[in-house]
Amino acid sequence: MAKIFSFINYKGGVGKTTTTYHVGCSLAYHHNKKVLLVDIDPQTNLTFLCVDYESWKNFKNRNGTILTLYQHYKDGKGLNVSRCIWQNLIGYDQFTKVNNIDLLPCDLDLLGEDIILRLSPLSLELSPFARLKKEVQKSLKPYLFLKKILNEVKERYDYILIDCPPNLYMMTQNALTGSDYYIITTIPEYLSLIGLRILIRKVGEINQKIKQLAVFAGEKIRDVKLGGIIFVKVRIGGRVITHQHEGNIRSIKEEFRDICFNTYTTELIGYSEAAEHRLPVWLANTNNAKRAARRLEYEEITKEFLRRFS
Numbered sequence: 001m002a003k004i005f006s007f008i009n010y011k012g013g014v015g016k017t018t019t020t021y022h023v024g025c026s027l028a029y030h031h032n033k034k035v036l037l038v039d040i041d042p043q044t045n046l047t048f049l050c051v052d053y054e055s056w057k058n059f060k061n062r063n064g065t066i067l068t069l070y071q072h073y074k075d076g077k078g079l080n081v082s083r084c085i086w087q088n089l090i091g092y093d094q095f096t097k098v099n100n101i102d103l104l105p106c107d108l109d110l111l112g113e114d115i116i117l118r119l120s121p122l123s124l125e126l127s128p129f130a131r132l133k134k135e136v137q138k139s140l141k142p143y144l145f146l147k148k149i150l151n152e153v154k155e156r157y158d159y160i161l162i163d164c165p166p167n168l169y170m171m172t173q174n175a176l177t178g179s180d181y182y183i184i185t186t187i188p189e190y191l192s193l194i195g196l197r198i199l200i201r202k203v204g205e206i207n208q209k210i211k212q213l214a215v216f217a218g219e220k221i222r223d224v225k226l227g228g229i230i231f232v233k234v235r236i237g238g239r240v241i242t243h244q245h246e247g248n249i250r251s252i253k254e255e256f257r258d259i260c261f262n263t264y265t266t267e268l269i270g271y272s273e274a275a276e277h278r279l280p281v282w283l284a285n286t287n288n289a290k291r292a293a294r295r296l297e298y299e300e301i302t303k304e305f306l307r308r309f310s
Contacts, residue, residue, distance in 0.1 A: 002036070002157040003309055004150060005227060006175040006182040010199060012166040015232030016185045017045045018271055019301070020163040025090065025280040026302035028101040033158040036085070039106035040066055040146065040175060041165040047105040049275055050089050056105060059086055067107035073145050081152040096283045102157075104149075110171075140213040142170060147178035168199075173206050181227030181309070188231050188248035196252065200226060228308065229256055230301060231264035263300040268292040 007020045020037065027033040039046040047056055059065075064084045072079055085104050091097035150160060162179065164172045176182060184199060186192050207224055214221040231249055235242045241249070253260045265271075270292025274284035282293040 002150075002154040002160045003181070004154065004160045004162070004179045005309075006162045006164050006172070006179040006224070007185060008164045008168075008172060008175075008182050008199070008203075009184055009186060010167055010202075011195065014166075014185050014187050015230075015265065016166070017041070017049065017163050018275070019183075019185045019230060019232060019265070019298075020161050021046060021049045022280055022298035023302050023305055024101055024159070024161045025098050026298055027159055027306075029098045029280065029282075030299060030302065031306065032100065034156065035101045036104065036153065036157045036160045037101065038066070038104045038146075038150070038160060038162040038175075040110075040171045041106060041163055042108065042111035043165070044106040044108050046163040047103065049278060050103050051086070051105075051278065059105065060107065065105045065107035065110075067110045069149055070110070070145060073148070079149060079152060081149050085153065091279065091283070096279055098280065098283075136213055137217040137219075140210070140217045140219060143173055143177045143210050143213075144219070146171075146174035150178050168202055168206065173210070176203060176206060176224045177210055177221060179224050180222065181225050183227050184229045185232050186229060186252075187233045188245045188252065190244075190248065192248060193252050193255065196229065196256070226259055228305075229260045231261070233267040234264050236266050261301060261304050263297065263304050265297040265301070266295065268295075 007016050009016055024035045024037045028035045037046060037050070044056075051059070063086070066084070069079055069081060069084055081104075085102050087102045088097075088099055089103055090101055146162075154160060162175045164175050182203060184196065186196060203224070203226070211221050211223070213219075229252065231252075234249070235245050240246075249260075249264075268288070268291070270281055270284070270286070270288040270290070273286045274281040274289045274292070277284045277286070277289075281289050281298065284290075284293070
């Protein structure tokens with residue numbers, strides 16, 4: 001049964017999607033793990049790292065996306081999660097194919113949607129206690145959408161990786177409710193330490209709120225644990241990390257100790273070029289991508305990921 005991870009940050013541009021994608025691809029490609037990528041960010045960047053726009057549009061019209069599942073959940077209809085999962089979609093041929101990795105794609109039309117459910121009025125024949133319990137169950141239901149989806153398919157995978165939007169709104173709260181761990185990606189800049197403290201505190205508050213509702217509603221909700229902090233886009237001067245980033249990494253590690261990954265990624269154009277080809281960096285064929293691939297950054301992060309969570 002899959003271990004489920006949410007990759008989060010309330011800031012954009014901190015390598016969250018690239019890390020979700022590359023760790024997922026490396027788990028599948030280098031370690032033969034069965035992986036499901038889940039894109040819940042309305043920007044749909046993880047989806048477009050995997051497939052082109054026209055292919056996505058055709059799949060959306062034929063099979064549906066995360067938005068289709070949300071609309072069914074909202075309307076109280078049955079979920080057919082398997083129909084919306086895009087199988088073995090990364091790569092063009094035998095030389096670039098990444099097997100064992102699937103995608104639950106997002107939808108640009110999810111932008112502006114909020115999880116508001118159509119709920120039936122409570123029966124007046126219920127006892128006051130039963131009515132109160134039903135009210136709590138109604139309050140909890142919007143947080144359980146993603147958990148219910150993943151419960152249908154998690155036995156098929158070793159790992160499920162969720163790329164969350166750059167905020168802590170309802171879809172991210174859904175991801176946290178359905179996850180075993182959350183991973184924070186961050187650039188080691190001046191304000192990172194303050195931001196990490198706030199983010200971790202907020203996740204704790206969200207988890208506590210949902211757990212309290214769940215206890216009264218009779219629903220089992222596990223604690224989502226902070227699984228790690230991964231540094232990305234670390235600046236290199238010559239062959240070493242710049243003094244600024246090195247100092248910030250040291251400060252963050254002093255506070256969060258073993259939570260921080262020892263491996264990190266550097267600020268390289270090769271990752272952007274690989275993204276344009278919709279391939280992980282070690283399979284892209286541009287000169288910059290090859291130079292980035294030789295550093296084995298995401299391969300090493302994935303090895304550390306497996307040591308922590310196998």
